[in-house]
Amino acid sequence: FISVVKLVLLIGLGILLSLLLNEIPFIRLKKGIQVIVFIPYFLSWVILSSIMIDLLSLTGPINRAIEALGGKAVSFLGSNTWFPFVLFVSELWKSLGYQAIYFLAAITAVSPGLYEAAEIDGAGRWQQMIHITLPCIAGTIVVVMVLKVGSMMSAGFDQIFNLYNSA
DSSP states (O other): OHHHHHHHHHHHHHHHHHHHHHTOOOHHHHHHHHHHHHGGGGSOHHHHHHHHHHHHSTTSHHHHHHHHTTOOOOOGGGOTTTHHHHHHHHHHHHHHHHHHHHHHHHHHTSOHHHHHHHHHTTOOHHHHIIIIIHHHTHHHHHHHHHHHHHTGGGTTHHHHHHHOOOO
């Protein structure tokens, strides 16, 4: 279950992020966002897990905010209902930028002439994304999915092992 949800989320949101980044007209802003979302990929699960454990502890800033809003502190890492959510969010935080790089590279290979022809025919940016960009990167999407399916059996052992605690 964890592997399938991670596969769907990473590929789906990676495609969405790359499409959104491709639509940013300002190069500096686009590159800045790419750097920000790509940096967590270079950090190990030990570092990211320690950050997540500190953020999600009973005395951490997230539970303090919940209590300040009148709620009761939640044991995110000790709860069967919250732990899968923590796994998915932390995996997205770490890997989403890297996934988007695959698809951004594929988008750069799409011929600008296709976009120009679609614009002349009256297609808007949304229609261009749906009818030009996505079909042109479909091969890359399939290859990434096949490669991800090959690693499904690990289910992110490093991540789960490092997020494990006594609770």
